[in-house]
Amino acid sequence: MSAKIKDVAALAGVSIATVSRALGNGPVSADLRERVEQAVAQLGYRPNLAARRLRSQHSQTVGLLVSDIRNPFFTAVSRAVEDAAYRAGMRVILCNVDEDVKKEAMYLRLMQEERVCGVIFSPTGDTASRFRPDRFEFPVVMIDRAGPPGLTDAVVLDNKQAAQQLVEHLIGRGYRRIGGLFGNSSTTGAERAAGYEAALVAQGLPVAARFVPPNVDAAVAAVKSWLTEPDRPDALIASNGLLLQGTVRALMEAGMSIPGDVALAGFDNDVWTGLVGHGLTVIEQPVYDIGTLAMEMLLSRLENPSLAKRKMVLNGILLARGSTAAKQA
Amino acid sequence: MSAKIKDVAALAGVSIATVSRALGNGPVSADLRERVEQAVAQLGYRPNLAARRLRSQHSQTVGLLVSDIRNPFFTAVSRAVEDAAYRAGMRVILCNVDEDVKKEAMYLRLMQEERVCGVIFSPTGDTASRFRPDRFEFPVVMIDRAGPPGLTDAVVLDNKQAAQQLVEHLIGRGYRRIGGLFGNSSTTGAERAAGYEAALVAQGLPVAARFVPPNVDAAVAAVKSWLTEPDRPDALIASNGLLLQGTVRALMEAGMSIPGDVALAGFDNDVWTGLVGHGLTVIEQPVYDIGTLAMEMLLSRLENPSLAKRKMVLNGILLARGSTAAKQA
DNA sequence: ACGAATAATGTAATCGTTTTCAATACAAAC
DNA sequence: GTTTGTATTGAAAACGATTACATTATTCGT
Missing domain, CATH: 1.10.260.40 (lambda repressor-like DNA-binding domains)
Known part of the structure; x- marks a missing residue:
């Protein structure tokens, strides 16, 4: 012993x-x-930390619940959270919810049992709006996805604006039949779809949004069948890094050239996006900032629980690369 | 309250x-x-888990220390570990060591304070051989990297054989000046370098191994300068997914075509490797198996602490793709 | 040189559980 | 009818730290 x-x-x-x-x-x-x-x-x-925590009634621990650990967006955010937590003398429990509502509930329960002092959380599906903060002892900061304002603190991207920007970019490059592939289980997907639609409607162009589970395989399947339909798109946007991966794969396997046959743009400046073809045009999210700010927001909430809930909205930046080169007539 | x-x-x-x-x-x-x-x-x-753990003297928790959470290899392994742990009624504390020896020591200390029942661990640098299991209360299973046999349980790839296979494949495709880029801070890098060298020496071909920190930027810098030197390689291998990313980027930025100017092969079948050019030739590791087996090994060790230490060696499989097409004379 | 204030140390209560042990109740066996 | 055994249940002692409070030693002002 x-x-x-x-x-x-x-x-x-x-x-x-x-x-x-x-x-x-x-x-x-x-x-x-x-x-x-x-x-x-x-x-x-x-x-013995168990003894220390029991007596001092302070866990010095925050929980971080991410939707999918395989998504580089979340690993980048988690590094930032971890760094910030470490600076503040706190530990992080990283939990991979895996886009599974049951795991999500399980981990939230675990966070209660661990008596964490706070949780940073990217909610699955409609948990974002259904979430009941009053049922938990600890404050919550939502990241990437958020419910209605005032529900909890949140750090998110201006998704609508970003998607709009992406579509306008494609329109500017001469594309007209622009399809959109979105995650079907997050507010993020819905917001990006809204921006996509707004940009198209403003120009009187046709809207063709499809919603799929946010993973590579679902995107591959969706895009493959899409390409066999009549009147196929001359450009596609994908609403996150995993869907973008799947879209690229489907295009390649269908023997399509980018942007010759189909232009392509998406979200998340994952390293590989610069390596495919002549580069993929993407919206880059300030991933490290998102994590850092989420942690700061949580710490300030702990210091001052009575503050009004805050929602911090960040802007992505458009990285135009070869996958959206001007359309050849 | x-x-x-x-x-x-x-x-x-x-x-x-x-x-x-x-x-x-x-x-x-x-x-x-x-x-x-x-x-x-x-x-x-x-x-209250703190109280429960204090009284029952059982944490039902295992620690998982990965070298770099941004490396998809480790996120895949961690999912497997988590699944297996969950099935066994255990929790996982995931720690990102970030290839930093100080963080590694810090997290090992933390594991002691948490009184975890075991740790799964990919050691940094020469911690693999210097590690003193007797200084810890809990059993350790090393993954990906391992020290001398008998030190701790381990689950690893047959790195030498895999690298050898990769080089032989390149030789078979007609390449002769094959450069190797290896991580400088793990046994894995050294073992793969050994296999690389063995394969070349066996054929009387020149050896040109370089060792760099295992991250994307280091690889970019190393390869860029390499390409400006006289007698540049006609093929490269990179010893993990991150180095492979960096190598691709450097080649692209130097305007080199793959495999026209330089052929390329590497480790880890990350999704993006299928999307670059005509696909990158890689050794695929059984990532999910590695995690699952590590957890099983840990559980069996907990049941039977006196067993002799076991080292499980798995084989990768070669996925030949466009990046190593036969050399054009 | 004395009393008060201050600093360092020790004693013991406490955190929220699990678990040992004793107590109770009730049925079965003689 | 007494004894023995078998379930349930409760009372109280842990688990290993922190911390409120009491105590002692030291310093300082007068």
């Missing part, structure tokens, strides 16, 4: 209270502190 | 021991169990 504080106290010849103070930041004479540290080193003592 | 077991007991009109038993699997009459469940539901009671 590992050494306990009692053993350290005995070896150092002091009381356990003194050991506790020496390890924390209580007032201890240099002399005793020295002896305690010696004893700690000699025994390889490590405090 | 959230409800405690005492509150549940009071509401149900039973002792706290009975509540504890009703929630666990102790012997409780159907009558009382019903009343307890009602009270739990009514109060929204959730047990």
